[in-house]
Amino acid sequence: MIGSAAIEYSLDGQLIKKFTSGGYTGNLGDVQRLPGGNTLITYGNGHNIQEVDSSDNVVLEITGGNSSFGYAEWRESLYGLPMDIAE
Numbered sequence: 001m002i003g004s005a006a007i008e009y010s011l012d013g014q015l016i017k018k019f020t021s022g023g024y025t026g027n028l029g030d031v032q033r034l035p036g037g038n039t040l041i042t043y044g045n046g047h048n049i050q051e052v053d054s055s056d057n058v059v060l061e062i063t064g065g066n067s068s069f070g071y072a073e074w075r076e077s078l079y080g081l082p083m084d085i086a087e
Contacts, residue, residue: 006031006041006052019056023048030071042069 004024008016008031019039028044038059039052049069051060075082 028070044068044070
């Protein structure tokens with residue numbers, strides 16, 4: 001099985017960063033830069049979430065067994081509306 005990659009491009013199409021962890025998902029994955037500079041990656045079909053630092057080290061990994069995670073959203077608080085709706 002080929003691993004999935006989190007790839008970041010600039011608006012003009014230049015490669016900024018690529019991270020390949022060996023995790024895999026065919027769909028339902030998500031990538032989001034966190035406020036501290038780390039990156040959150042969800043592998044929906046792979047049943048895990050990883051937090052990766054700027055040096056590509058996995059600093060946190062959560063495995064969901066038979067559960068799929070799909071998408072994730074960083075929120076400053078669990079309470080109230082998400083920032084994009086609250087604005």
